[in-house]
Amino acid sequence: MSAKVWLVGAGPGDPELLTLKAVRALHEADVVLIDDLVNTAVLEHCPNARVIAVGKRGGCRSTPQAFIHRLMLRYVRQGKCVVRLKGGDPCIFGRGGEEAQWLQERGVAVELVNGITAGLAGATQCGISLTLRGISRGVTLVTAHTQDDSSLNWQALAQGGTTLVVYMGVAKLAEIRESLLAGGMSGEMPVAMIENASLPWQRECRSTLNAMQNEASAFELKSPAILVIGAVAACSNELLNETLIDHAQLSAG
Known part of the structure; x- marks a missing residue:
């Protein structure tokens, strides 16, 4: 897989609700940036990837969005396939649209993969x-x-x-x-x-x-x-x- 960022929905929690396309993206990922609410059982599909926790949960200490942006940009510019793994669907209260726009403005190829929302x-x-x-x-x-x-x-x-x-x-x-x-x-x-x-x-x-x-x-x-x-x-x-x-x-x- 060529260098790009996949914004992937991991679904609501049950690992069996992960889509086939999400499984393929994880299998080919070099780096996975994982949200706090994602069930870590889905990481069995990316055993060779570097996994970085970038937790974001309302009312708790969260990873700054600007830092997440920089991480995605850094790794994709190193020629790596980056999966940004989000709970639920990336485009339903998941900032998927914001992140896609930010990356595209910097010339980064982006693909969105839907997940089942909670x-x-x-x-x-x-x-x-x-x-x-x-x-x-x-x-x-x-x-x-x-x-x-x-x-x-x-x-x-x-x-x-x-x-x-x-x-x-x-x-x-x-x-x-x-x-x-x-x-x-x-x-x-x-x-x-x-x-x-x-x-x-x-x-x-x-x-x-x-x-x-x-x-x-x-x-x-x-x-x-x-x-x-x-x-x-x-x-x-x-x-x-x-x-x-x-x-x-x-x-x-």
């Missing part, structure tokens, strides 16, 4: 279909963590009529609840709070908008976690689980 994987593992005929015709992904503390248009989100998936919202449950209620969302709107999406120790807490803050506290909800807010969060997971089993049996057969 909001999708976590919901599915809990038997929640983010869109469901007759209940939800769309889904909106937002992050509660903003660089400049700018506020989201919660009224528009409350009245949008789509399933709302909130990333990085554990520390802002009170603000999310109050903002959506003020925006006109019903306090009885179902909410699913999903911790460690797709991992064997994934946990979920089903609640309502009114009760979610107190129930999250009793549940001892911790990051990383996502919130699924909408009518689909109350749907029985029995039917979806049966569908997943049917697909698995068809694949095996």
